[in-house]
Amino acid sequence: MSKELRFTGLGASPGIASGIAHVREMGIVDIPEYVIKKKDVKTEEDRLVRAVKLAQRQVRRLQSRAKEMANGAGEELWALLDAYLLMLDGSRLVRGAEKRIGEQRINAEAAVQMEIAQISGAFQAMDDAYIAARLDDIREVGNRILLNLGKHPLRPLSALPKGSVVIAENLSPSDMAQLDPTSVSGTGTLLGGAEGHTAIMARALAIPSVLGVVGLMGGVRTGDRVLIDGSAGLIVVNPNADTLKRFDKRRAELDKVSIRLARLKTQPAISRDGTEIRLQANVELPIEMAMVEQVGAQGVGLLRSEFMFMNRRTLPSEDEQFAIMRQIVEGMNGYPVTIRSLDVGADKASQAVIGEMDDSATTALGVRGIRLSLLKPELLEMQFRAMLRASNYGPIRILLPMVSTVNEVQKARKILESAAAKLKRKKIKIPSALPALGTMIEVPAAALAADALSQVSDFLAIGSNDLTMYTLAVDRVNEHVAELFDTLHPAVLRLIQFTTGAAMKARIPVSICGEMAGDPKLTALLIGLGLRELSMSPANIPRVKQRIREIDAVAASNRANLIMDQVDSGRIRILLEDFNTLA
Numbered sequence: 001m002s003k004e005l006r007f008t009g010l011g012a013s014p015g016i017a018s019g020i021a022h023v024r025e026m027g028i029v030d031i032p033e034y035v036i037k038k039k040d041v042k043t044e045e046d047r048l049v050r051a052v053k054l055a056q057r058q059v060r061r062l063q064s065r066a067k068e069m070a071n072g073a074g075e076e077l078w079a080l081l082d083a084y085l086l087m088l089d090g091s092r093l094v095r096g097a098e099k100r101i102g103e104q105r106i107n108a109e110a111a112v113q114m115e116i117a118q119i120s121g122a123f124q125a126m127d128d129a130y131i132a133a134r135l136d137d138i139r140e141v142g143n144r145i146l147l148n149l150g151k152h153p154l155r156p157l158s159a160l161p162k163g164s165v166v167i168a169e170n171l172s173p174s175d176m177a178q179l180d181p182t183s184v185s186g187t188g189t190l191l192g193g194a195e196g197h198t199a200i201m202a203r204a205l206a207i208p209s210v211l212g213v214v215g216l217m218g219g220v221r222t223g224d225r226v227l228i229d230g231s232a233g234l235i236v237v238n239p240n241a242d243t244l245k246r247f248d249k250r251r252a253e254l255d256k257v258s259i260r261l262a263r264l265k266t267q268p269a270i271s272r273d274g275t276e277i278r279l280q281a282n283v284e285l286p287i288e289m290a291m292v293e294q295v296g297a298q299g300v301g302l303l304r305s306e307f308m309f310m311n312r313r314t315l316p317s318e319d320e321q322f323a324i325m326r327q328i329v330e331g332m333n334g335y336p337v338t339i340r341s342l343d344v345g346a347d348k349a350s351q352a353v354i355g356e357m358d359d360s361a362t363t364a365l366g367v368r369g370i371r372l373s374l375l376k377p378e379l380l381e382m383q384f385r386a387m388l389r390a391s392n393y394g395p396i397r398i399l400l401p402m403v404s405t406v407n408e409v410q411k412a413r414k415i416l417e418s419a420a421a422k423l424k425r426k427k428i429k430i431p432s433a434l435p436a437l438g439t440m441i442e443v444p445a446a447a448l449a450a451d452a453l454s455q456v457s458d459f460l461a462i463g464s465n466d467l468t469m470y471t472l473a474v475d476r477v478n479e480h481v482a483e484l485f486d487t488l489h490p491a492v493l494r495l496i497q498f499t500t501g502a503a504m505k506a507r508i509p510v511s512i513c514g515e516m517a518g519d520p521k522l523t524a525l526l527i528g529l530g531l532r533e534l535s536m537s538p539a540n541i542p543r544v545k546q547r548i549r550e551i552d553a554v555a556a557s558n559r560a561n562l563i564m565d566q567v568d569s570g571r572i573r574i575l576l577e578d579f580n581t582l583a
């Protein structure tokens, strides 16, 4: 029997999973090959250059992880990756493919494929073991370039056998969104942080996941038995009988807790001293609505509409968007649904939306969220039309992501008014009053201008994930700085406090929908800061509700005042833990 191996990483989605490893190879499906016109040669060459640059960035990132591997194993990998980097820097493969685009007038994918085929032919003729190994390296590098050219090719991740544990170098949020939780029991990746959208999606689908696991790729093979503890951030490969028993016991304990928490479904979220809190769900896909119903959420506080635009090459039509929104609105039976306009950019890619836009344009500090929507106003207007039509079936609110100026909200409101006017002209029925239009506070500038934004917004929603990332300059998806991602940093808390205060002064509703909202350890602090609406991954609602029912809101407010006088998060954590153990 194979020896048991253990790997640790970032616990990104809680729960225990056990299954058979499905290591996602760099396999490619569906590579388009076609002839191009002379005028398109430059575009194809540019695509190739971009795909190669992206491959260089990816390999460098893998290299930096290799350094962290123990026992010198990393050194060997590091050297191999160094050879890949050399190959990506103007080697025969890259130069040859570039030349073929211009000379043979073919697309970049076809040029790379042909070049690999030609190099293979020449190498195979040499009949030498060393050369054969180099050929594998060339194929590996070529495949990486091909994957990047397709950006997010539709890979058959959705068709995995029941009980699979997906092991991959990296999974994007759209990869994760494709997984079917009835067949995939868990995931583990080498790259990725616990606050990114891949992790959020894993939690939404309740797939136990561990991300940022050093040494993972070399330690697991397809077919190995794998156990995942998504809470502890542990992956065990080829577990022995003792480990299996321990995991079974832990799973039984967790099941017991879930059964106990399920009884809270119909209980109100009211503190001991009578303060009522509205607990809502964050939703990405309609498949999550069963869970939303199961936990008794009082509405959807954040519908991340960008997930409708992933895993497809073309934009969803207004009717398609409307059908999804209607399904979610009807599923809430009269509770409100807050639909956020497209938040593509940073770690959320959509080939359909971004198309040929350079990757560097849509980074976290680039064209993301409302910025992208205002560059493509016809797309925003289409989304608004779908939302307005869905509002015939239940109350909705509209939320704008990544706002940093008052002007962005004003422009978006004009587009909303124009969408409504167009529908009315076409005699399409919509409610007479426009839905409330709110602003996400997730950029420090927005938090500091929350008083001004309150004047042009009907409500505010605090996005503490991005607010933490941008305030602390810590990338949410970078596993190297995961430990610095600290929502209890006084700077983040002050911005939350300022935002909440500004909304209250302007007498508009304010909610929080970042991952903080779903952490029961932080519930007392958020209530103490005056928040009365929390939106979270539905799986967290029962635990947060349980916590609210134990808390005295006045005492929480006093403790929050004390916490806000502190200057370091260590002390804040102690004061919070102390409060949590007392009340």
Ligand code: PEP
Pocket: 200, 302, 304, 343, 442, 462, 463, 464, 465, 466, 467, 513, 514, 515
């Ligand atoms: C946030 O940033 O906190 C938020 C809720 O938005 P997202 O996680 O989708 O970026």
Ligand code: MG
Pocket: 401, 442, 463, 465, 466
């Ligand atoms: Mg955000």
